[in-house]
Structures are given as C-alpha cells and as structure tokens.
Amino acid sequence: xxxxxxxxxxxxxxxxxSTVLAAxxxxxxxxxxxxxxxxxxLVAGRPASERAARAGLVLQDPESQVVLSRVGDDVAxxxxxxxxxxxxxxxxxxxxxxxxxxxxxxxxxxAALSGGQKQRLALAGALAMAPGMLLLDEPTANLDPDGVLxxxxxxxxxxxxxxxxxxxxxxxxxxxxxxxDRVVVLGRPxxxxxxxxxxxxxxxLAASGEALSARGIxxxxxxxxxxxxxxxQPPAAGTPLLSARALACARPGGPVAVxxxxxxxPAASTTALTGANGAxxxxxxxxxxxxLEPVGGGVVAAPALAAGLGPAPWRWRSRELLRRVGxxxxxxxxxxxxxxxxxxxxxxxxxxxxxxxxxxxxVEELLERLGLAALARAHPYTLSGGEKRRLSVATALAxxxxxxxxxxxxxxxxxxxxxxxxxxxxxxxxxxxxxLAVTHDRELVAATGARTHHLAPPDPAVALAPRLDAPPPRxxxxxxxxxx
Amino acid sequence: MSGAxxxxxxxxxxxxxxxxxxxxxxxxxxxxxxxxxxGALVIAVALLATVDVVSAATALLLExxxxxxxxxxxxxxAVRMLPVLLASxxxxxxxxxxxRDAGAVLLDLGPLSVTEGSLDLGVATTLRIxxxxxxxxxxxxxxxxxxxxxxxxxxxxxxxxFVLGGLAGLRLAGLLVLEWRTLSLARRARGLGDVRGPLAxxxxxxxxAFALLVLALRRATxxxxxxxxxxxxxxxxxxxxxxxxxxxxxxVGVVAGCALxxxxxxxxxxxxxxxxxxxx
Numbered sequence: 001x002x003x004x005x006x007x008x009x010x011x012x013x014x015x016x017x018s019t020v021l022a023a024x025x026x027x028x029x030x031x032x033x034x035x036x037x038x039x040x041x042l043v044a045g046r047p048a049s050e051r052a053a054r055a056g057l058v059l060q061d062p063e064s065q066v067v068l069s070r071v072g073d074d075v076a077x078x079x080x081x082x083x084x085x086x087x088x089x090x091x092x093x094x095x096x097x098x099x100x101x102x103x104x105x106x107x108x109x110x111a112a113l114s115g116g117q118k119q120r121l122a123l124a125g126a127l128a129m130a131p132g133m134l135l136l137d138e139p140t141a142n143l144d145p146d147g148v149l150x151x152x153x154x155x156x157x158x159x160x161x162x163x164x165x166x167x168x169x170x171x172x173x174x175x176x177x178x179x180x181d182r183v184v185v186l187g188r189p190x191x192x193x194x195x196x197x198x199x200x201x202x203x204x205l206a207a208s209g210e211a212l213s214a215r216g217i218x219x220x221x222x223x224x225x226x227x228x229x230x231x232x233q234p235p236a237a238g239t240p241l242l243s244a245r246a247l248a249c250a251r252p253g254g255p256v257a258v259x260x261x262x263x264x265x266p267a268a269s270t271t272a273l274t275g276a277n278g279a280x281x282x283x284x285x286x287x288x289x290x291x292l293e294p295v296g297g298g299v300v301a302a303p304a305l306a307a308g309l310g311p312a313p314w315r316w317r318s319r320e321l322l323r324r325v326g327x328x329x330x331x332x333x334x335x336x337x338x339x340x341x342x343x344x345x346x347x348x349x350x351x352x353x354x355x356x357x358x359x360x361x362x363v364e365e366l367l368e369r370l371g372l373a374a375l376a377r378a379h380p381y382t383l384s385g386g387e388k389r390r391l392s393v394a395t396a397l398a399x400x401x402x403x404x405x406x407x408x409x410x411x412x413x414x415x416x417x418x419x420x421x422x423x424x425x426x427x428x429x430x431x432x433x434x435x436l437a438v439t440h441d442r443e444l445v446a447a448t449g450a451r452t453h454h455l456a457p458p459d460p461a462v463a464l465a466p467r468l469d470a471p472p473p474r475x476x477x478x479x480x481x482x483x484x
Numbered sequence: 485m486s487g488a489x490x491x492x493x494x495x496x497x498x499x500x501x502x503x504x505x506x507x508x509x510x511x512x513x514x515x516x517x518x519x520x521x522x523g524a525l526v527i528a529v530a531l532l533a534t535v536d537v538v539s540a541a542t543a544l545l546l547e548x549x550x551x552x553x554x555x556x557x558x559x560x561x562a563v564r565m566l567p568v569l570l571a572s573x574x575x576x577x578x579x580x581x582x583x584r585d586a587g588a589v590l591l592d593l594g595p596l597s598v599t600e601g602s603l604d605l606g607v608a609t610t611l612r613i614x615x616x617x618x619x620x621x622x623x624x625x626x627x628x629x630x631x632x633x634x635x636x637x638x639x640x641x642x643x644x645x646f647v648l649g650g651l652a653g654l655r656l657a658g659l660l661v662l663e664w665r666t667l668s669l670a671r672r673a674r675g676l677g678d679v680r681g682p683l684a685x686x687x688x689x690x691x692x693a694f695a696l697l698v699l700a701l702r703r704a705t706x707x708x709x710x711x712x713x714x715x716x717x718x719x720x721x722x723x724x725x726x727x728x729x730x731x732x733x734x735x736v737g738v739v740a741g742c743a744l745x746x747x748x749x750x751x752x753x754x755x756x757x758x759x760x761x762x763x764x
Contacts, residue, residue: 022709027709027712056713059709059713063659064703064706064707066655067648067652067714068630068652069655070630073630073727076726078714079724080724080725081716083721083723086725089726122710126714129714251665252665291672291673318672318674318676318678318679319678321673321677322674322675329673333698334663335670336695337671337691347674348674348675351676396673399675
C-alpha cells in the first residue's frame with residue numbers, strides 16, 4: 001500500500017476486515033492479542049505496533065466514540081495524549097473541525113449532536129492528530145442517508161487536504177466507489193486465500209461484482225445482472241387493523257416527540273415510516289405497537305385485532321400483546337431473554353401457554369425458515385449481526401402477531417441478510433399481516449411495495465389533541481416514577 | 485439514534501448535576517470546581533463537628549442569600565434541592581422521637597417520647613442536613629465535570645488515566661438510564677411486562693439487569709478502543725492539557741467565603757454556649 005493511496009477493503013462477514021484495520025492502527029500488540037501472529041506488518045518501514053506512522057481510526061458506533069462532553073475538548077483529546085503544546089492543539093482543533101465541516105462553537109455539548117455529526121466529530125478528532133493514515137471501520141453503517149453523505153464528503157475533503165492514506169472497510173460499495181482508487185477483497189478462511197481480488201474499483205467490480213454480491217457485499221446495480229430483490233406483486237391491502245388518530249407521543253419523562261400523527265395499518269400491507277433523525281419515528285412506532293402510553297389522541301385497534309379486548313393497545317397486558325402486535329427493536333440485543341436460540345424462539349409461545357409439543361413444532365419451523373437450525377443451541381449473544389437480526393424478527397413472529405412493527409430492520413445488514421429479510425417480510429404480508437417499518441432504506445421500501453408515511457420534526461405550534469381514552473387515575477403514580 | 489429525552493440530557497450534561505446550557509454565568513459557575521469542592525468540605529467539616537441549633541441555623545442563614553449564584557431559576561433550583569429537603573425533615577423527626585431525652589417531657593407515647601432535649605436535637609439535625617446540603621447542591625449544579633477533571637489532574641496531580649477514564653465513564657453512565665427503559669419496553673413486547681410476584685418479578689428484573697450489564701460492557705469496550713486509537717493510555721507517555729486549570733483570586737475568594745461561613749457558624753455557637761464537639 002503506497003502513501004496517499006485510497007483503499008476500499010471488502011469482504012464477507014468473518015473475513016477479518018476489522019482485524020486488519022486494528023492491526024494497521026497498531027492496536028493489536030502481542031500482549032493483549034488472543035490470536036496468533038504470522039508474517040509481519042510494516043507501517044512506514046517499522047512494525048505496526050510501534051505506531052511510527054500515526055493512524056487515525058474511526059469506528060462504526062457514533063455513540064461510543066465521543067469521549068468528552070464539549071466539541072472542542074473532544075477533538076483536542078487525541079492531541080493531548082500525543083503531548084502536543086496547548087496553543088498548537090487549539091489551532092489543529094479549529095482546522096480539523098473546519099475540514100469536516102462542523103461549524104459549531106467549541107463549547108457546544110457533544111450530547112446535542114446527531115449521529116452524522118458525531119461521526120464527523122470522531123473524524124475531526126482523528127485528523128487533529130495529523131495522521132499519515134486514516135482508517136475507517138464502517139463509519140456510515142449506523143447513519144441515515146443524509147448522515148452517510150455528510151461523513152463521506154468530510155472524509156473526501158480531509159484526505160484531499162492532508163494527503164493521508166485512506167483505508168475504508170464498508171460493505172455498501174456505492175458510497176465509496178467514487179472516492180477510492182483501489183479495492184481489495186479479503187477472502188474467508190474457507191477460500192484458502194487471504195486476498196481474493198485487488199485493483200481499481202471499476203476493474204474489480206466489473207470482474208467479480210456478482211461473486212461479491214453473493215458474499216453479502218452491496219455492489220452497485222450497474223455491476224450486477226440480478227436486482228437486489230426478485231420482482232414481487234404485493235397483495236391487495238385489507239381493512240386497517242391499527243389506526244393512529246391525532247396521536248401525540250413521548251418517551252416517559254421526555255419531551256413530546258410527535259404532536260399529531262394519523263396513520264392506518266391495513267392488513268396485508270407494509271407501511272414505511274420515514275423522516276430525519278430526531279423526528280420521533282421510533283417513539284411513534286413504539287406507541288403504535290402498544291408499548292408506550294399516548295400523550296394525546298390515541299391508537300385504535302380494529303375489533304378483528306383486539307379480539308375481545310378494548311381498543312387501546314397500550315392498555316393490553318404484555319401477554320395479550322404477543323398474539324396481536326409483535327415489535328422488533330432496532331438493536332436485537334435489547335430483546336434477547338434466554339441463553340439459547342431455541343429457547344429464545346420458544347419463549348413467546350410458552351408465555352402464551354401453548355402445550356410443549358406445539359411449542360417445539362413452532363420452534364423447529366422458525367429455525368428452518370430463517371436458516372438458524374444449525375445454531376439452535378448457540379447463545380444468542382454469540383451470533384453475528386445478521387443472525388441476531390433474523391433471530392429477533394423470528395422471536396416476534398413466533399407468537400403469530402397480526403401486526404408487526406420493525407425499527408430499522410435493515411440497518412447495518414449485509415446484502416444476503418437483507419434479501420432474506422425482504423423474503424420474510426413479503427411472506428408475512430402475503431399471509432395478511434400489517435407491517436410498520438421505521439426505515440431509511442429506499443430499497444426496502446421499493447422491495448416491499450410499502451406505502452410511505454413521512455414524519456416531519458415536531459412543530460410546537462400544533463396543539464395536542466385530547467386523549468381518546470382518559471388515563472385511569474391509579475396509573476398516575478406509576479407514571480410519575482416512570483415505570484411501565 | 486432518535487428520540488433524545490430529558491434523561492439523555494441529564495446524562496451528558498455540562499454540569500455534574502446534569503444541566504445543559506441553562507446555567508447563567510455567575511462567580512460560582514465560573515469558579516474552579518476544586519474551589520467549590522474545598523469550600524463545601526470546609527463547611528461540612530465545621531458543621532459535622534458539632535450538633536447544635538445555633539451553628540446550623542447561622543450557616544443556613546448565610547447560605548440562603550448565595551443560592552441565586554447557582555445561576556438557576558427558582559423552580560429548577562427547588563427541584564434540585566428537593567432530595568436534601570426530603571432527607572432532612574424525616575431525619576429530624578426521627579431524632580425528635582427517639583433522640584436522647586433531656587428536660588421537660590412534651591409528648592409521651594411509651595417508648596417514644598418527645599422532650600425539650602430531643603426536640604432541640606431534631607431541629608438541629610434538620611438544619612444541619614440543610615446547611616451541609618445547600619453547598620453540596622451548589623457544587624453539583626455549578627461544577628462542570630470536565631473542568632473538575634482538569635482541576636483534579638492538573639492541580640491535585642491525580643493520575644490522568646484515572647481522571648479521564650472517570651469522565652468518559654460518567655458520560656456513558658447516563659446512557660444506561662435510556663438503555664434500561666428500552667429494555668423494559670422490549671420485555672413488555674416479549675410478554676414479560678406484567679410478571680408479578682416477588683420471585684418471578686425478581687427473576688425478570690435480574691435478567692434485565694444482566695442484559696444492561698452486557699450492553700454497558702460492550703459499549704465501554706468500544707469506547708476504550710476508540711480512546712486507545714486516539715493515543716490514550718500509553719503508560720508513562722507525556723501528556724499535555726489543552727485547557728489550563730487555573731486557581732485565580734476568584735477561587736481563593738470562594739474558599740475564603742466558605743471558610744467565613746464555617747467560622748461564623750462555629751463562632752456563633754461558641755458565643756451562645758451551644759457548641760459541643762461530637763467526637764471527643
């Protein structure tokens with residue numbers, strides 16, 4: 001790898017892309033590395049662990065890269081650790097913030113930044129250290145489309161200005177294909193070779209676009225024959241199962257996130273909930289799903305869904321929700337409960353009181369359908385990101401809910417998991433379920449034939465509608481302590 | 485991440501007490517947090533040395549005019565004072581009822597009795613908790629954690645790894661509140677939302693706490709990697725500080741002011757003849 005080169009590192013999950021980056025950054029040293037070391041890695045002619053050429057590293061999760069509570073201090077953090085003189089630090093801080101386009105006061109609280117801004121802050125923190133090499137590990141996987149472009153453009157500006165070598169790990173090729181001048185594809189241990197392809201982007205993608213796509217890498221459409229998802233004709237939508245009427249919602253103790261939303265979820269259809277970060281999409285979805293109590297207006301379940309219960313889902317008991325509304329959280333780990341994949345799937349049916357043979361049959365069926373059969377005994381926390389996602393969807397489906405609410409189901413998923421999810425969602429719709437998906441993923445919207453509901457940020461001028469159902473007084477004390 | 489709430493603000497706020505940007509600049513909020521810490525300690529030591537009404541009342545009288553220096557509106561200040569109030573009154577009541585009896589009996593309920601002596605003790609206890617609590621609350625709402633960290637590392641020479649690790653941890657701790665709420669919602673979605681009974685309830689709560697622990701460890705590990713990648717933690721490596729923690733005349737003034745309050749309280753009690761050393 002030559003100085004100043006811009007490299008996109010590709011590979012299926014498990015090919016060790018992140019490990020290569022960590023090694024380049026000099027973070028894998030004999031003392032705390034669990035694996036074995038073979039061959040040598042030289043950075044600027046010296047072993048990488050000596051960190052002769054400074055590497056700046058930006059990771060995937062925006063939340064866990066912010067160190068300090070003020071923007072200026074956070075960017076300065078790396079320089080301080082390198083013992084840069086204070087006057088020089090502040091000069092570099094201002095320059096780095098300028099390069100990444102974060103035009104904010106130095107005292108601005110980092111808590112108030114969006115995901116895209118946090119990633120640009122992390123980039124500025126790396127740039128301020130004047131690295132010879134910039135290493136990015138899926139820096140845009142957790143961002144909305146605007147955030148992705150923000151960060152990509154900031155990176156391009158930075159490497160153009162500083163001439164630093166760039167190495168990006170990312171499975172969404174389209175974002176970076178025009179920025180890099182070389183693509184390296186890593187093989188899995190099963191391939192028997194470490195590097196499967198290496199060359200300029202057009203050449204590598206044209207030659208092995210199809211093969212890369214099969215490995216789960218998002219190859220731009222122009223390099224592929226098959227489209228991302230097979231053509232599909234959604235069934236005719238039925239009557240609404242759940243409806244939001246002038247719905248206002250908030251997290252317990254939080255500000256009102258949505259002031260007035262009207263939304264219908266018809267049977268046998270998909271509704272996509274879109275909108276910028278902070279527009280309250282997740283809060284709205286959780287309220288529609290009956291997990292949060294509305295603060296204005298209300299959610300009304302059709303008799304076909306309520307099946308003998310009252311019309312307000314948030315008043316249903318937790319167990320009564322299982323057959324009616326299933327929720328898939330953005331982070332699968334939030335909803336894991338047991339110590340094996342099979343138990344995780346059996347949990348819901350058991351809570352419903354199904355007889356054990358019926359539970360086992362349901363589990364077997366889901367394991368097969370979602371390709372998790374080989375992992376039935378595995379601990380859920382040990383699964384890969386894609387497997388965890390499929391498991392979390394499967395747990396919601398295990399109790400056969402007629403409404404399924406999904407929060408960013410395709411975030412950070414590779415193309416193979418994505419296609420599996422699309423198939424699954426289509427099956428659900430075909431079977432008559434009403435889906436609500438919070439998503440930024442335009443391809444998902446297209447593939448499921450979803451109707452889109454765009455959510456604008458809350459407008460304080462909109463008055464809150466009165467509650468459709470008055471809250472029972474005995475709840476008020478519990479609301480005060482915020483437990484539900 | 486969508487749906488930031490009041491809690492996330494409290495988590496990542498600009499002061500120890502979790503306030504974001506709503507604090508007016510006052511001599512106290514501009515002071516070095518170390519001065520606030522030292523001042524609060526001086527008052528606490530002076531007041532905990534004795535149990536009597538005069539010293540606590542004097543200190544409280546002198547402190548109340550300082551409350552506006554917190555830079556908060558009366559309502560926000562009241563909310564933050566609430567825990568101190570809630571702690572002080574019951575503590576005083578209990579002391580009144582079961583405290584050492586002396587003097588005339590005012591109320592007799594068998595083993596529980598209120599006498600002049602125990603009433604005196606109860607009032608003194610309530611006032612004392614308030615008088616020690618007020619500077620504590622002022623410290624919490626005025627001090628910026630980053631500034632306190634700078635002061636601890638640069639002025640008191642505490643190890644930077646320890647101080648900065650603590651600062652980073654403080655920021656993550658607030659995220660835990662949000663995670664816990666999300667975990668509760670997820671449990672409701674999975675049919676565990678209305679598990680009742682001490683045994684089953686405890687099991688569900690324990691499972692949720694374990695999940696929180698796993699999530700916290702994951703996040704902490706990722707943060708540690710991000711910090712290491714930015715050159716943090718190399719043992720013995722020299723480090724500079726972008727912000728200089730200064731101890732100016734204003735800060736000396738803050739400590740001196742607190743010492744004056746402590747001296748006035750002790751002096752008044754000695755003059756009134758009520759001062760009595762607790763230990764000794």
